[in-house]
């Protein structure tokens with residue numbers, strides 16, 4: 375079974391060839407189908423901003439290990455005890471790559487993202503010809519969502535959780551920093567939630583254009599413009615009620631606290647380098663300004679709502695760059711170039727099923 379795997383840990387863009395990480399397509403054994411499992415032939419699997427970090431060894435795993443957690447596909451086989459979920463062979467689906475155990479203390483306490491039994495046999499890679507996951511991980515796609523769009527369910531779930539953590543109120547002034555897929559999706563979700571003065575902060579012109587076409591009222595180029603002055607201009611000197619970071623960039627997050635209004639919220643909705651520490655003056659930002667700072671790890675509970683809004687999102691710009699599974703190494707290079715906000719792998723040709 376062809377699967378995209380990290381065969382050497384390292385930075386994928388490292389100029390030193392000896393240190394550079396390697397992603398390639400290798401053969402993995404077919405996974406067994408347990409009684410509550412679902413076998414899915416993968417249609418599309420998109421590259422996540424986190425994948426290069428995983429290849430760098432963020433989670434410290436032994437090579438080779440497979441990649442891929444943003445998938446859509448078609449059910450080809452059901453375990454004998456899967457009737458509870460109402461799934462059928464032939465269903466078009468998208469998935470949550472995490473299987474929460476449901477019985478550990480964090481799971482019982484409503485904090486499934488901290489499930490103590492995640493490192494189990496269900497950690498299976500989605501950039502593959504097929505995957506076997508537990509029925510609790512599988513969601514049926516509505517007819518109006520194509521398989522290509524469906525692979526964006528997982529990143530959409532993160533955008534939904536960002537809105538949850540932000541506790542946005544209708545009319546809040548909102549800035550999003552970083553116009554990658556999570557930033558673009560978060561922008562659209564926050565717009566739906568009543569965001570005003572909606573601003574995308576992003577150095578790449580094409581990504582600012584995408585944001586303007588999908589709901590941003592303002593854009594700021596943080597390199598060519600004075601970010602704080604522009605934010606003042608847009609918010610009449612008051613600052614934003616909500617600032618979301620979706621850039622994951624230590625350089626970009628530095629100035630964000632100063633964009634928030636007194637009593638405002640800053641959501642760090644990205645993956646950050648292990649060793650980065652944000653300077654934070656407690657007297658100023660937490661005592662005098664009463665800012666709320668929060669973050670997002672993964673998105674339990676957000677999948678059903680992500681599926682509800684998927685048909686209402688503008689996804690064309692996030693589904694333009696599609697590569698065959700075999701060309702995964704090239705697709706990763708295109709992802710790293712930043713040319714497209716999202717790069718998608720086509721793992722099987724299942725699109726005509728969309729016409730049914």
Ligand SMILES: [Zn+2]
Nearest residue numbers: 422444528529
């Ligand atoms: Zn992802």
Ligand SMILES: [Zn+2]
Nearest residue numbers: 475478481489
């Ligand atoms: Zn658990």
